[in-house]
Amino acid sequence: MSNAFLEHRAKYREVVSRRYGVTPELYDEASRLLAPLTSAFSLRKGEYLQRIGTPAQYVHWLHSGVARTGFITEAGNEVTLHFQTDGDAVGAHDDLLRAREAEPALNFVVAETAIHGFRLDWMEVLNLYRGNTNLRDYYLGAAQRSIMDQSRRLYLNASPAQGRLIAFRREYPGLEQRISQKVVASFLGITPQYMSQLLRQDGSKA
Structure with a gap:
């Protein structure tokens, strides 16, 4: 399964490394380190990758399909925060941070189409980050991108x-x-x- 993950990640090397502000070499190193933790998954449209109320357990990498991240307001209305498609990492960053203290997720992630990809246990990924400087640098780039995306979403709401x-x-x-x-x-x-x-x-x- 590691080889399939690496082959898929290689397709998005330039795009994702530029998006995260990391070098292609660091992207490749992160891929090699994460590959042993991956397992393939498939979900049908409407199935959940993450539910509100339970700690986030996995990070997903999409091979194909569309996933959607959002939350439910106190009035019961559904709000969509963003979408993930082919080649994207899937996981609400704030919920992943909450999961470190076993706090429940505030967001859901649902398959908007049939999706296929790779699943990584978040705690295993976190332990790997803690022990590897290169992977921490990669994670920092991904986290900074997440913050920028959230900021852009706030500006968008004012339009x-x-x-x-x-x-x-x-x-x-x-x-x-x-x-x-x-x-x-x-x-x-x-x-x-x-x-x-x-x-x-x-x-x-x-």
């Missing part, structure tokens, strides 16, 4: 709905065709009805 839709399409090119309109509306923070209105307006401009 008009049409601007949020444009930003969504820019950040996730082609994703709109792979997921439901209701889920896109959840990410934009609008109702499905208003989403339909936006799409009609968008179509009239074409």
Whole structure:
């Protein structure tokens, strides 16, 4: 299984190392160190990679498919934080930090399509990070990227709905065709009805 993980990771070497702000060599080293911890997994659409209320247990690396991370408001509304697709690591970073103290997750991660990839036990990964400087540097790059993504999400929320839709399409090119309109509306923070209105307006401009 290690070889399959390494082969898949190699496809995203340049993209992910640039995203995390690490060298391709550090990316390769992290891949080699993590490979022995991986096991393959597959889930159907609607199945959960992580549930609210229990400590996060795994980090996932997607080979194919779309996963969605979000939370439930006190009013019972579902809010989508971000999506993960082919070549992305999957796991709510704040929940992984909570898991170190066995605290329950506040976010869910669900398969929006059938997904396939590799699963790593978070505590095993954490122990490996603690004992390896290179892996800690890689993790720092990933954590910094997570913070930047969260900050961008806050700025996005302050934009008009049409601007949020444009930003969504820019950040996730082609994703709109792979997921439901209701889920896109959840990410934009609008109702499905208003989403339909936006799409009609968008179509009239074409």
